[in-house]
Amino acid sequence: MSVNKEAYLRIAGELNQNGVSLVAVSKTKPESDIRSLYDMGHRDFGENYVQEMLGKAAALPPDIRWHFIGHLQTNKVKLIIPFVQLIHGVDSLKLLKEIRKEAAKTGRVVDCLLQVHIAREETKFGFDEKELAGILEEYRSPGWEPVCIRGLMGMASFTDDMSVVRGEFRFLKQLFDRHRSSLSGKNGPAILSMGMSSDYRVAMEEGSTMVRIGSLLFGERAQK
Ligand SMILES: *Cc1c(COP(=O)(O)O)cnc(C)c1O
Numbered sequence: 001m002s003v004n005k006e007a008y009l010r011i012a013g014e015l016n017q018n019g020v021s022l023v024a025v026s027k028t029k030p031e032s033d034i035r036s037l038y039d040m041g042h043r044d045f046g047e048n049y050v051q052e053m054l055g056k057a058a059a060l061p062p063d064i065r066w067h068f069i070g071h072l073q074t075n076k077v078k079l080i081i082p083f084v085q086l087i088h089g090v091d092s093l094k095l096l097k098e099i100r101k102e103a104a105k106t107g108r109v110v111d112c113l114l115q116v117h118i119a120r121e122e123t124k125f126g127f128d129e130k131e132l133a134g135i136l137e138e139y140r141s142p143g144w145e146p147v148c149i150r151g152l153m154g155m156a157s158f159t160d161d162m163s164v165v166r167g168e169f170r171f172l173k174q175l176f177d178r179h180r181s182s183l184s185g186k187n188g189p190a191i192l193s194m195g196m197s198s199d200y201r202v203a204m205e206e207g208s209t210m211v212r213i214g215s216l217l218f219g220e221r222a223q224k
Contacts, residue, residue: 003036007216011200012042015211020204023067023193025214027052028221031059037217038064044085046212050076057083069153069212071125074098082106088153088193088212089115091125093135096147103146109186110146113153113193116175118168120157132175136182151183151191151209152176156199165199169206176207 008024015022023046026034034045034056043063047053048070057066065085072080072087074095080087081102090096090112103110114135117126127135132152139149154172156165176192183190195203195211203211215221 002219003033004217004219005036005040008037008040008042011213011216015200015204018204020208021210023069023210023212024217025069025196025212026056026218027070027214029214029218031056033218034060034064046088046214050079054079067212078102078105081108081110084110086111086113086150086191088113089125090149091115091127093138096135096139100144100147108146109148111148111150111187113151113191114149116152116154116172118154118156118172120159120164126154129175132179136179140182148187149183150187151193152179153193155196156194156203162199162202166202166206169194169199169203169208173207 012022021044023044024037024042025046027048038061044065044067046067046069047056053066053068066083067086067088068080068084069088071089072095077098087099087110099110099112114132115126116132117128152172152175156168159165172194173192180190191210192208193210193212194208197213197216200211200213
């Protein structure tokens with residue numbers, strides 16, 4: 001299946017009206033699909049495998065803003081640091097320190113979001129409330145100049161029960177508001193990355209500033 005241009009225009013319009021930005025999640029999809037949205041003016045694309053993102057970034061126009069939305073391994077950090085727009089899923093202090101180290105080498109200030117575990121599932125990565133406070137405390141100490149923590153990211157439970165999803169997003173928004181003063185403002189306004197194809201409307205209603213949408217734009221992905 002190729003890109004659903006009608007869905008793109010409708011969703012982009014809806015988000016735009018609400019001041020929410022759109023990361024088009026192109027993981028597993030061919031470069032031609034990214035090119036289609038690019039030709040419609042879209043620039044923000046999300047990938048969750050490092051090698052795949054590197055390949056696509058090398059083949060596609062340099063003004064694409066690449067968002068890394070997957071689970072990032074520390075040994076892969078250096079590969080994406082030179083060009084990544086925003087790392088959404090920072091889920092350990094070790095990873096944050098690696099990003100700092102590699103960013104310092106390039107002279108870039110790399111934008112990051114801290115991933116918070118809000119879902120019921122055990123398997124989703126992210127900090128709990130207490131760990132988040134700890135990381136932000138650490139971030140207030142000197143030496144973090146190469147890193148800009150712009151905000152938070154979360155994934156809701158995989159369920160059709162939207163009241164559960166809404167509750168989780170609401171909780172994340174509360175954390176976001178509570179910690180806003182600790183988030184760096186040097187690279188722009190704070191970012192709350194929540195909402196995917198199945199729940200982006202709920203996320204928007206609960207205060208998301210950035211949604212990550214794949215299948216509604218590019219069609220279903222083949223099962224891994
Ligand atoms: C795949 C993915 C998405 C997009 O999922 P869809 O349901 O296809 O919109 C969003 N966020 C993350 C972290 C993902 O891995």
